[in-house]
Amino acid sequence: MDADATNRAELKKIRVLLLTNRDSDNVGDQIIEATVISLLRTVARNLSIADESFEISSRAAGIISKKYLRTGDESLLDPARKAISQADLLIFGGAPLFNYKYQSFYRRTIRTVELAQEYGVPTLFSSIGVEPYSDVDPRSQKLKSALNLPVVRQITTRDDLESVQRYVAGTQIATGLVADPAVFADKVFENLGKPPVAKTKVAKPIVGLVVTRGGIFADNGIDFTEGDQREFWLGAIRLLEDRGYNYRLFTTGQFTDEIFLDSLVRHHGVPAKNVTFTVNSPDELIQELRKCDSVIAYRLHASITAFALGIPSVGLSWNFKVPEFYREIGYPERAIDSTNWNPLHVVTAMETALKSEVKKEEGYLYTVYKALYDGVKEAIALDDSSTAYSLEEVFDVLPRSVKTSQREYRAKVQRKLRRSYEFYANRSKAETKGASKRVSLLRGVLRRIKQTLR
Template structure:
């Protein structure tokens, strides 16, 4: 059996890479004889072999379409224009290989940004008569999202044999009731819960909290970024007074790392003691970095999922509903803070956690459910 795994494998947000590697581990655990290939949803790896002529041609096409759109001749959205090259790349690079199954690994793929990339891979699956699985997809859509209708048409495709979502499931159920997908969607857990095993690690047994990670994010809003840097500075000052060691880290994104460096420089100028971790370049490096902490405070969802897999407690600052959804699933909502909460609340939560370090008791059942899903996908 030959399977194509599709995901944002080469995204700079390394949580997506962890998802892909975790799915590979899960598939091999279910059946070690399966042949697995990867495809990056945004076609990053196949772009490397694309000819200069083709790149230039599509640059001209994108420029022309934007001009036509601006003067009102072409009624097309920018998401279509930005990904028009993917249609050619997917068709030219994957049409020669026949797969028995295609699995979209997971991550927040249900959003405008990915609609056309998913559509072009679905077109490939139709041409090849290949069954498709959408696994533990994250939701980034709303009822007024620009490409929602386009994506709903994708979910009506007869090649789709299973659709599962990891968050915002009430919204997904309403969509299915109104538009009727090809199969009824169901809730499933994020495959990155297997990050610990996928990277050959053992769960950590934290008995004392000393080394604390501080995972920052670029919120792409000048006011919010400045506000949150100030909160971090105040929190680091409190951690210094409490004699904790603390380190700033990111999930891999260059934009996030710019915020991390700015925060580190400001703390250094103020005489605060804080380290900055090197920018991770792979899912493995991200997982190893998180494994060093006894506890961490972070924005990015997959830092928390990786931490939960490693049995490392964490505190979230929720900038997206998917983060608060995950903390509700693992019964740790009391450790989920909003952008409006202050550093004192977060610091108090850290001190409370030193008295009773939570354990990930639920993870065994969550992993059993994931394995059950994949055995169904693979026909076991």
């Protein structure tokens, strides 16, 4: 870039509104936010935009409130209107923004894009999760109409490119299959949660066991109950002990996952010393994963972050996104279908993975950065002759994350408590069989979350 172009880039402040699942209890979503921000700042430097001239306002993807979705009260859109109208570029980063089967994300996405169109704000979707396109489902068709608005410039996905292409068929919108931004977690978080040197001297390998909520399987059409998941983990623990492994159980932070984990300790004899009950920040999830030599996980971002950290894992496939990720990284055999969710099969697969180093294909890692670079460069129409950094240059320039501050941590926990109390209030009204036991578990998990604020 010549001196004049550089001066113009420095003089004009470029305001990016980034929408992610940043306030989700699922810490995997918080890792996405942090890595996307680092990648965007790297793109800005690649385009010779001064740091102080590139302003990122990171907000929750649910910028359209649930109350608006219920009532249609246009006054409730005022905060979203203000944020979008002040932006030069709107980027949706890494969230499951097209989900319509049992979530309302798609409705929020539609209204957000409509507002971006109203204010003429170029819009990019970066490495998003996509549910399959449907010609007959009216929800999918409403989403298609919004995605075909002229303001949408680029849509990249981490899992279902075919559906994305069907959503925008007949348009000039750029599409692509890219890596999840969390594959850069090892670089972005390299200064956090480093394992003690003594870890390498532990005689028994440590296997991380990442549990999930009981209802996730029914939501995805899998005949596998909460009791089935419990028996699977208890059987896996017995087998790991028999084969000479240590193990640790934890979650990626979802409150409902923690309820299930708590029940394993309270009612089924899992030793508390082998459990981390609450995970509330990227620092804590990174720290848990770095204690492990291998991982068995239901939650996809435990697998993705483990991959970034060079930790071999196997993923238990409860929807198509899990096998798609393992296929993309070159280990399709490490995604275990629900028909093989038995301790012997899964532990044996883990042992096979543990014998091999995690190999990363550089071209795959690079896809998410290159797509962001191309999308941002085109959307803000800089008179720029630069070329995209190489992957090595990205590694060098990528800003590193700092430890979550006490203030940020308290805010994360308070949001989690608020949602947890809402969940508790709804469940405690239940009169069904076993309700008292479930409510007792809820109370116990709430107490543990509160303790993290002390």
